[in-house]
Amino acid sequence: MPEPLGVQLYTVREALTADRDAALRRIADIGYTAVEPYDPTDDPEGFRALADELGLTVPAIHAVALLREDEPGRVLDAVNTIGTELAIIPAGIPQEDFTTRDGIARAADLLNGLAETAAGHGLRLGYHNHWWELEPVIDGRHALEHLAELLDPAVFLEVDTYWAALGGADVPALLTALGDRVRALHVKDGPLTRDGAHLAVGAGAMPVPEVLAAAPEALRIIELDSCDTDLFDALAASRAYVTALEPA
CATH class of the missing domain: 3.20.20.150 (Divalent-metal-dependent TIM barrel enzymes)
Known part of the structure; x- marks a missing residue:
């Protein structure tokens, strides 16, 4: 990974x-x-x-x-x-x-x-x-x-995989087509509706394994725009899921 x-x-x-310091400490x-x-x-x-x-x-x-x-x-x-x-x-x-x-x-x-x-x-x-x-x-x-x-070839893309899916894209196919232009991914999950709150990665409708496999070298950045559960708990669950999904 x-x-x-x-x-x-x-x-x-x-x-x-x-409390910026406390929030960053919780993430760490x-x-x-x-x-x-x-x-x-x-x-x-x-x-x-x-x-x-x-x-x-x-x-x-x-x-x-x-x-x-x-x-x-x-x-x-x-x-x-x-x-x-x-x-x-x-x-x-x-x-x-x-x-x-x-x-x-x-x-x-x-x-x-x-x-x-x-x-x-x-x-x-x-x-x-x-x-x-x-x-x-x-x-x-x-x-x-x-x-x-x-x-310009120097400009890279950070593909928000969830927004791409909501825009109608087959996200794994999109990532494959964009190839090396993709330097980073926003990895998120949810019900794939415009107004639905996000879920911990792995708990929603996104084909996360296929998405990650389509851009194996891209940075993985977890993002949840909104969430009905505790955000830090969702971040912990997301990290556990993605870490287990991909080999070290």
Whole structure:
């Protein structure tokens, strides 16, 4: 199994707001050795120090602020402070851009430009999907596949497997088609309905074994956008399931 197995911290956003240090300690106590933050500019020095203390690595960071800053250098400097080479755009491009070839080309141009800026800071840019990059099908292929063709080879994809399924994709087939472009996966599970709460990985309708097998080298990042049970309990169950499923 690709190491390390991580947690997207958006999963525990309320706990982080209440007590960041306690939330990260609970994640480490569960046995996770990696986290994926979603706001690199929020005390990057303090976050790095605490992660080091807890033995948590940071394989990637979500950095939507890159789309919102006129001068993204501040965000990229924070990513460097936290200590990862992978900065991911998780949202911020209009949904309608993925419904036409021209719109997809605009999205690719935007990401390629940001990738060049990120490279100047020693970073590699990635893009994370939701359902709206998969639901539009143009000439028999999902919009995300068309986007991948237009992206600079340096730009990678973090495929949110659950959102891809909700967008209508056969996720294992999609991952196979995208190949080495996929650097990371968001692994999540649930009832596969737009409004249904997520479940611990392995407890829902996602074909998790097939999904993971289709991208054997991609980073595995557990994320639960919402959950009716205790989130930390669900994270513990998710880790146990994925760890048992894949050979070390």
